[in-house]
Amino acid sequence: MNVLVINCGSSSVKYQLFDMADESLLAKGIVEKIGEGVSIVKHAARGQEVRYEAAIANHEQAFDHIRKALMDPTTGVLRSADDLDAIGHRVVHGGEAFVQSTLIDDKVIATLEEYSALAPLHNPPNLVGIRCAAKAFPGKPHVGVFDTAFHQTMPKHAFVYALPYELYQRGRIRRYGFHGTSHRFVTMRAAEFLGIPLDRFNAITCHLGNGCSMAAVAGGRSVDTTMGLTPLEGLVMGTRSGDIDPAIVFHLARSNGWTLDAIDALLNKKSGLLGLSGLSNDCRTLVEAAPTNERAKLALDVFCYRIRKYIGAYLAALGRADAVIFTGGIGENSVPLRRQILEGLDALGIELDPAANEVRGREAIITRPSSRIRALVVPTNEELLIARDTLAIAGKQG
């Protein structure tokens, strides 16, 4: 079974092709800057990488390039479309309708269109990807894998906001949470790694990348998460503020005359590590600058403090935790930030081992053997989990 995984954004399409017999990656690539005049296509397969520029006006044309790259007579990995068995799509917002991955049909598409209002930046391009892939690879099963689905097990007291209840009942305004595929992947991997049955595994998962979120996981199921109605809430991120007093919005609008669009851009694109430091949204740049740059240091201090605070909150929410898991570009690679987050938490049962923490991009336990709660690094692989779900659901069709 060959499964193609698609992650379609507003101006890019990322793809990975897996041979699910052994879960090996056959090809991966990206079409970037779609509709921006000169687009870039990168395709890697069989140990070779091809990169070229082309005028790609829309997503439909992007899929023509992907199809050709996958079936190229010399460098391709598929002889024909017959060699492709199913396609899995990353979909950001599945709302309350999708509690697990789902075979896509017209009814599913109609429901996702309804959720476009909740995720205007993400769901419309995801839907474009589904439509274009259906045209490029007709007659194949397409499966939707939702960023929100893993968090649909949250209890009501964790997902409702303390707003008039009608806003939830009629407007579906509630905490949904995102990065669910990543939180689920690292939860399963860590439980396996530690030899703890998933239904007894309690963990705090920290997905720290460009976007950052944490989840409290009880018995392998998400019971709380830091992102909310949108991916803006919770942790400090590259350019997103995370938690703030909502009254700041009114203050900016009333006292400073800011428009809603300007405040939206401020909180989503100009805040977080970038806004605090005035230097960069990349934690590597900030770690390098911090010894001589006060604002870079402050940005990292705020970033790490927020994560520590949520670790404490989630320990209390769970009552008992087996593990704290780090993943995402920062979680997997940043030795100094993991140290700053976990240092001094011995009394809570998390005893960081500074030597074991010197690990980048591979699975490892980073706490001392005596630590009651183990901290781990687990590289995430959302695409592989999308491919597994797609195989499981498409397999049932055939």
Ligand code: AMP
């Ligand atoms: P992601 O969104 O998961 O790709 O993560 C992107 C972020 O990970 C970047 O903003 C970097 O700050 C961080 N990152 C990636 N590689 C490293 C590294 N080797 N060391 C520290 N941070 C890294």
